[in-house]
Amino acid sequence: xxxxxxxxxxxxxxxxxxxxxxxxxxxxxxSSGYYWGWIRQxxxxxxxxxxxxxxxxxxxxxxxxxxxxxxxxxxxxxxxSLKVSSVTAADTAVYYCARQPPRKLQAAAGFDYWGQGTLxxxxx
Amino acid sequence: QSALTQPASVSGSPGQSITISCTGTRSDVGGYNYVSxxxxxxxxxxxxxxxxxxxxxxxxxxxxSGSKSGNTASLTISGLQAEDEADYYCSSYTSSSPVVxxxxxxxxxx
Numbered sequence: 001x002x003x004x005x006x007x008x009x010x011x012x013x014x015x016x017x018x019x020x021x022x023x024x025x026x027x028x029x030x031s032s033g034y035y036w037g038w039i040r041q042x043x044x045x046x047x048x049x050x051x052x053x054x055x056x057x058x059x060x061x062x063x064x065x066x067x068x069x070x071x072x073x074x075x076x077x078x079x080x081s082l083k084v085s086s087v088t089a090a091d092t093a094v095y096y097c098a099r100q101p102p103r104k105l106q107a108a109a110g111f112d113y114w115g116q117g118t119l120x121x122x123x124x
Numbered sequence: 125q126s127a128l129t130q131p132a133s134v135s136g137s138p139g140q141s142i143t144i145s146c147t148g149t150r151s152d153v154g155g156y157n158y159v160s161x162x163x164x165x166x167x168x169x170x171x172x173x174x175x176x177x178x179x180x181x182x183x184x185x186x187x188x189s190g191s192k193s194g195n196t197a198s199l200t201i202s203g204l205q206a207e208d209e210a211d212y213y214c215s216s217y218t219s220s221s222p223v224v225x226x227x228x229x230x231x232x233x234x
Binding site: 037039046047048049052060062063096103105106107108109110111112114115116117 | 127156158160162169170171172174175176181213215217220221222223224225226227228
């Protein structure tokens with residue numbers, strides 16, 4: 001059974017870089033066509049897609065966050081990472097990692113497996 | 125880009141059927157058959173309930189069904205149960221970005 005687990009600091013100072021890692025177990029992160037994404041949810045608010053990447057295809061980022069976001073992968077450790085630079089209080093949220101199965105259009109599928117989420121607070 | 129439009133809340137009594145709408149444009153919901161629906165209980169991760177407009181993942185009750193007409197997708201829950209009380213989100217592929225979510229709908233079982 002595929003499992004995803006987020007990890008990283010729960011507190012980040014304003015203007016610094018938020019860094020999170022998602023460890024994937026029970027499946028291969030390099031499987032062709034699969035996308036691995038990050039989604040966040042500010043306290044009491046809705047879901048916001050951050051970006052998705054595929055080992056075999058290109059990466060895609062939310063237009064509103066693209067200038068501050070990087071998603072990278074370490075296949076040797078079966079994990080992928082998220083970096084958000086120049087954070088503000090508006091970046092305070094629960095961050096989820098999740099998987100998208102292959103589709104004809106890149107990153108078009110729904111997210112079928114999710115991590116439990118990790119709360120990141122931006123505060124000095 | 126703008127989130128898809130969902131009603132803030134819907135409610136129904138046990139045993140009834142309810143429908144949650146998700147309205148977009150020809151550039152997202154209306155243009156592609158890649159609409160998904162998620163259920164989220166408080167403090168929990170979202171759970172995929174419907175994908176590709178009408179398909180149900182293994183293990184999801186057949187009381188949940190999805191459909192689409194024009195630029196509006198819908199999630200219908202029949203035989204409403206107390207455990208269905210949760211937040212529901214739609215998402216769609218878009219011409220400018222692979223994923224956009226709706227604002228979410230709170231379902232209350234009376």
